[in-house]
Amino acid sequence: MSTFPQFNIPPELLQELSKYATPTGLADYAALAVLGGVGATYLSRGLLWDKPDPYHHLWFERPQLKNGGQLRSANKETRNIAQKLEEAGKNVVVFWGSQSGTAEGFAHRLAREISIRWGQDAMTADLSDYDPVTISEIPNAKLAIFVVSTYGEGDPSDNTAEFWSWISKATDVSLSNLRYAAFGLGNTNYKFYNRVVDVVVEGLDKFGAQALMPVGKANDAEGATEEDFMSWKEDLFKIFKDKLGFEEAEAKYIPSLKVEEDESLEPIDLHHGEPNSRIEAPKAAAQSSAVRTLSISESRELFTASDRHCLHMDIDLSSQPELGYKTGDHLAIWPGNPDIEVERLLDVLGISSRRDIPLGIKALDAAEKITIPTPTSSIALFRYYLEICAPVNRDNVRDLAQFAPTPEAKAYLLNLGQDKETYASFINRTHINLGRLLQLACPNKPWSNLPLSYLVETIPHIKPRFYSISSSSVVSPRKPSITAIVSTSPLPDNPNELIHGVTSNYLLAISQQARSQPHPGGITYHLNGPGDALEGGKVFAHIRRSKFKLPLTGKTPLVMVAAGTGLAPFRAFLSERCQVLKIGKEVGPMILFFGCRNPNEDYIYREELEEMQQALGERLQIVTAFSRLEGSPRQYVQDRVAEFGEDVVKLLDEGGNFYVCGRAGMAREVEKAVGLTMKDVKGWNDDEVNNWSKAIKKKNKWQEDVWG
Incomplete structure (x- = not known):
């Protein structure tokens, strides 16, 4: 039965109205045609035109969910940092805001050392994981430490955005109970040197927070970030001892992770090196696509000098219809480590024959986050997940001494790690990584006492390298290109020994393989990738949105x-x-x-x-x-x-x-x-x-x- 209302209209009135409703000329017919077209166009919206992109949601997708992972919100973890500290039984929280991973690494090192050396249960906290206002609920008996980086024109890292907005705009907030210290990472080559930590400290002080010490600042302009951090850290520890009355204990490794072999697992159960592309901050998620396997369709050399290399690479998106880019965006490449360094570390640890044995990684501390896909294997750890080519920081040199196979190796590492000048001279001459250091300290015995958990906790995890896209999305919408200079520099005291940049040389090896030629430096990589996923000249990559854009109108100079x-x-x-x-x-x-x-x-x-x-x-x-x-x-x-x-x-x-x-x-x-x-x-x-x-x-x- 119809639900529309019924109207009784006299026949005479209908006849009179029909005179006006009937078209009488060309203009009337034209008007009706226009109105009909407009109506049809509107009704067809979303069907024939202005159709929503069926893959739009993938720009906001968290790729780790595809592999059975879970978001923290899915675990319903609290966003109240005071509540988290209470639940986890922690006395100190080290907040971090990091774009490249350096500040994050410092935060983890600091929290670990506070726990081990000072007996204070400490945890790290990604600033984007907690509601900023809950910082005001942290009681006076606990400590908060902020380690934040500045990049670009004084900008905060993506995961600092929410906290940055709150600390800059909030009113009627009391932080009178909060005791804190802060350390910033910056570079005097940029105009706004360490602006982020300055703004954070200004906001904390404005709301009445109690600073334990003056703000610390690192300057990466001359590569001093590491020593600046260590110097500030020692000043912080003096405060711990002299003002807070903390008792210092012998620094001895206490694992927060358990890494153990599990031969019951099958190879199909393992993560063999696929990137861990978790994106934690909403702002970052909105700016980056999912990681995909992409083909390099063409590669050519741009330099004419035989001893230097610069690559132009065209990346083919045709196999991934959900991916797209805009002119000015960045393309991120996930590299692999060179075979020689992977084999060196496996050998020096004495686990070369067990490289493929399944490894399970479990958190022993409820506040610890596992960021490497698990289960995995030693070969995957060293090839794809850990930055094993990076120089070893002085803290780690000193800590490694406790695992030394001989008294001589222990003395060697302690001497190297305890003296700033000795270490600086050594690292400038050698640029030595973990495998080489262990080999040098004890060339004849394997480091069988060095647990994999220590390496997973302390070695930086591999992150993608970003390249400005050098093609126009209007001209080449499905083939973005990148331009990569191959980083190769001689050691200061040994010009014949070269330091090879990880990602650029990885790309050079792929380019040379396409020409059936070896890498000019003789470096080899497992170019087929985990499970042969990269066979045929492919890379793991994703696209990141950029603000570096052309103006809307072509007339703009x-x-x-x-x-x-x-x-x-x-x-x-x-x-x-x-x-x-x-x-x-x-x-x-x-x-x-x-x-x-x-x-x-x-x-x-x-x-x-x-x-x-x-x-x-x-x-x-x-x-x-x-x-x-x-x-x-x-x-x-x-x-x-x-x-x-x-x-x-x-x-x-x-x-x-x-x-x-x-x-x-x-x-x-x-x-x-x-x-x-x-x-x-x-x-x-x-x-x-x-x-x-x-x-x-x-x-x-x-x-x-x-x-x-």
């Missing part, structure tokens, strides 16, 4: 400054601008500043740039700087920016965007050069330049993609 492989995103920008011009749209004026050593050796993409310049005509000006051109004085991009300063200012005054990509030190010098030009051209003072700089960055008209 651009100033682009790059050195070396910093040219990568600008190749993409110019390629897109050429395409915009090709389809008949207007393109604004552009200047590209590019610096390298020598035009005959490392001027990457030179022919392509010349072709794009020809296509764009007067719209593009390319200005080069060569630092090692024989017979000519050294020039750097900042010098050329100053030389063409008036042209730069003109484009900025016309609403142009300014981009810098390369090393942080270069970016800082470029900003100085632009500031000096502003003073000369506009007659500004320092305050006016600073105010202009803040304003243009706030509007995203000045963007940087920098490192180191």
Whole structure:
């Protein structure tokens, strides 16, 4: 039965209305056609047009769930840090905010040493795992320590975002019960050196928190981060002893993890090296895709010098329809460790013959988070999950002495680890990793007393390396490309021995394999990957969203400054601008500043740039700087920016965007050069330049993609 209301309309009225409802001319029919089209278009939305991306949810997917993992929220763990401390029976919490993993590593080291050396039960806490306001509930009897990094233009790490927002904006908060210490990681090559820890401490103090000691700061500009941390840590421990009355005990390893063999498991049950791509912060989850197996469709050498290498690689997304990228995004590569270092560590530990035996990893401490997929094996640990090529920090050198197979090896490590100057001299000469150190300290006996749990707890875990995508998503939507310089540097005291960057040399080995040639340095890798998943020239990779973007309109002027492989995103920008011009749209004026050593050796993409310049005509000006051109004085991009300063200012005054990509030190010098030009051209003072700089960055008209 119909549920619509019934109306009794007189026949005479219907007849009269029909006169007006009947089309009488061409205009009426046209109007009806338009209205009908609009209606049909609206009704077909989501069916024929504006269809939702069926894979959109995968950008927000936490990949670890695919392998039977569980999110912390799925375990219904509390987000109240005070409650967590009480439940776990902890007296100290070390909060960490980390982008690259260094601050996270420091936090774990510190918590472990506080527990072992000072008898205070300590735990680490990812800042994104707890509601910031619950910090106010931590009682005065407990301690909070913050270890946070700064990157980019004074930005917090992804997992610090929620806490950063709260500490910056909260009102009516009391932290009068909170006793804390703080340590920041930064780099003076960046303009806003250690801004994040400064803001955190300012907020804590504003709300009445009690600082145990002055804030500590690490400066990575000269590689001093490790020693800066250790120096601050010793000052903290003096506070523990002198002010808090903690009693120091002999430092002896107490495992928080259990790593044991379990031969009942089958190979199919194991994680053989697939990346652990857990993304903990919501902000990070929104910025990164899931890790996928992607093919390298093409690879070519960009340098002409035989002793240096720079790779251009095209990555094929066709097998993964849910993946996509936008111009300016980053592509992350998950590397494997070289065979020689994997075999060295297996041999020195005396477990080479048991490399494939299944290993189970279990937490002995309720507050400990297992971040390596389990069950696994020793070969997978050393090949794919642990950074075994990294130099051994001084804390670990000293701690390793307790596991030494001989008194001589123990004395050697204690001498090396207890003296700052001795260690610094040694590490600068050798850049020694764990396997080499153990081999050197005791060459004739295996380190059978060194438990795998110690290595899993103390060696940094492998993280992906990010590369700026050097292709345009408009021109090449299914084949993003990356540009990777292969890192190989000689030891200061032994030029014949080289330090090989892990990921770039891994990529070089893949490139050489495609040509049926060995790696130039003789390094080999297990390129087929776990379970032969990477056979045929594939990599584990994912895409990360970036804010380093072209303006919405092609008419906006651009100033682009790059050195070396910093040219990568600008190749993409110019390629897109050429395409915009090709389809008949207007393109604004552009200047590209590019610096390298020598035009005959490392001027990457030179022919392509010349072709794009020809296509764009007067719209593009390319200005080069060569630092090692024989017979000519050294020039750097900042010098050329100053030389063409008036042209730069003109484009900025016309609403142009300014981009810098390369090393942080270069970016800082470029900003100085632009500031000096502003003073000369506009007659500004320092305050006016600073105010202009803040304003243009706030509007995203000045963007940087920098490192180191």
